[in-house]
Amino acid sequence: MTRRTVRIAMNGVTGRMGYRQHLVRSLLALREEGGLDLGDGDTLWPEPVLVGRRPAALRAIAERHGLTHWTTDLDGLLAARGDDAVEIYFDAQTTTARAAAVRRAIAAGKHVYTEKPTAGDLADALDLARRADAAGIRHGVVQDKLFLPGLRKLKRLLDGDFFGRILSVRGEFGYWVFEGDWQRAQRPSWNYRAADGGGITVDMFPHWDYLLRELFGGVTSVYAQTASHVPRRWDERGEPYDATADDAVYAVFQLPGGAVAQINSSWTVRVMRDELVEFQVDGVQGSAVAGLRRCRAQHRAVTPRPVWNPDLCATEPFREQWQEVPDNDDDIDANGFKAQWELFLRHVALGEPYRWDLLAGARGVQLAELGLRSAREGRRVEVPELTL
Known part of the structure; x- marks a missing residue:
């Protein structure tokens, strides 16, 4: 030994x-x-x-x-x-x-x-x-994030062809980051200064790049809208400063095979979800909702048939109609x-x-750069395959 x-x-x-x-x-x-x-x-x-x-x-x-x-x-x-x-x-x-x-x-x-x-x-x-x-x-x-229990369970469903042809991916990420005046901010102040490399697009698009690549084959184009919703914040010393970086970005990603991913990333949203990040994947054969730890699925054979009626209150227990995907892997909580x-x-x-x-890292930087370019120019931008 x-x-x-x-x-x-x-x-x-x-x-x-x-x-x-x-x-x-x-x-x-x-x-x-x-x-x-x-x-x-x-x-x-x-x-x-x-x-x-x-x-x-x-x-x-x-x-x-x-x-x-x-x-x-x-x-x-x-x-x-x-x-x-x-x-x-x-x-x-x-x-x-x-x-x-x-x-x-x-x-x-x-x-x-x-x-x-x-x-x-x-x-x-x-x-x-x-x-x-x-x-x-x-x-x-x-x-x-590839190693999160919820996304590992989602990957298991993908590997088992649970979804059939995938139609769409919807992601919600974020939470309310306090401004720092009357309650302490949960993130450092440089995150909100563009000159210091801040901004949620630069921070989160590298994550979305590798997740969409590993799970769905990559991104072929991006359309993004950025925002600086809270223009004034307070730093670690209690001093006010101008928040020059984006604190929210709303994006549409085209995936290979025709599927579309929509992901909202925001530090100015109050959470009405089970987890701080959730992805819903819809396919012809089934759907799933995955977060940090949990993943729930609904197969087409057990999908209910709701009918839109604005004159009546909904009575269907929608959340109860999904099945929990089991842990199975011994190291799922690692x-x-x-x-x-x-x-x-x-x-x-x-x-x-x-x-x-580092090439994989460069792909994440590329997607962030193209997302910011899309927001500046107000148009969809193609994402070329990156090689050395």
Whole structure:
């Protein structure tokens, strides 16, 4: 039995996503389990090296979790050799800082795993993918929603041809983010400043790109309407600022084979759904509604025959007429971020296949860019297949 240590530079762990999902719920959770089992008695032990700009915050996180390695010197860390060398660079910074840091990690020969969007524009995103391929490193992009229990159940229905010919997909994502004056905002203020890489289109379209690609074959065109519904917000210091980025986007995506997806994404909507994100898929043979955890289905053979009558109150218990899709998989409740970390670490350690690379990340940036272009020009925009 052998235990191999892999040192991982984690840049951006002082932020909510980098800290909670990637450090605590993924790598530290792996350590609590004794490391990642590689088979044949071998174990991979992740050793995080915290990176950031605020030494006090890094020190506090390290002390809280019994970690000994942190630094504010990214270049020095990337240049380190011997026992101090890192093998993997991970990035969960703000979007505007990401591409430059990832480019430096690639130049240093480090494997790269990064949050999305991978860059602020398509040219930069493609440049990262090309550099990574040329350097011969292994690279991956977080595509966490593929691992959600509800969407895994939806994928099972798709694989079993439950729907027959798919007609449409309808998605609702979002919640009310407080302005920050009389109640604290749930999201950082940079999300609402265009100059800082904010905006819900840039944030969410990369998610919709990989979900629609993995589940339905991709997107061939997009029509989008963006909005900045709340023009004034208050930052972390209680200071007012102009919200220059979009806080809602309403989009229609054409899918291969003629199906249409409509997805509303909003930080200015109050939730009247069972979950913060839900997708309804309608097909000739059946329909399903999937969220973060649940998935319910209705086959054509048991579909009721409602009749529209505005003069009478509806008496049908519509929600009760759907069947819960069972969990079935033993690991259905596994944390999606941790599950993808495990796949990427096995990709690095064993060379196992891994398809969610920097080119996949560039596709997400492309869809966001084309969505914003569609909103500016007020027209549908074709989405070309992206290659290196």
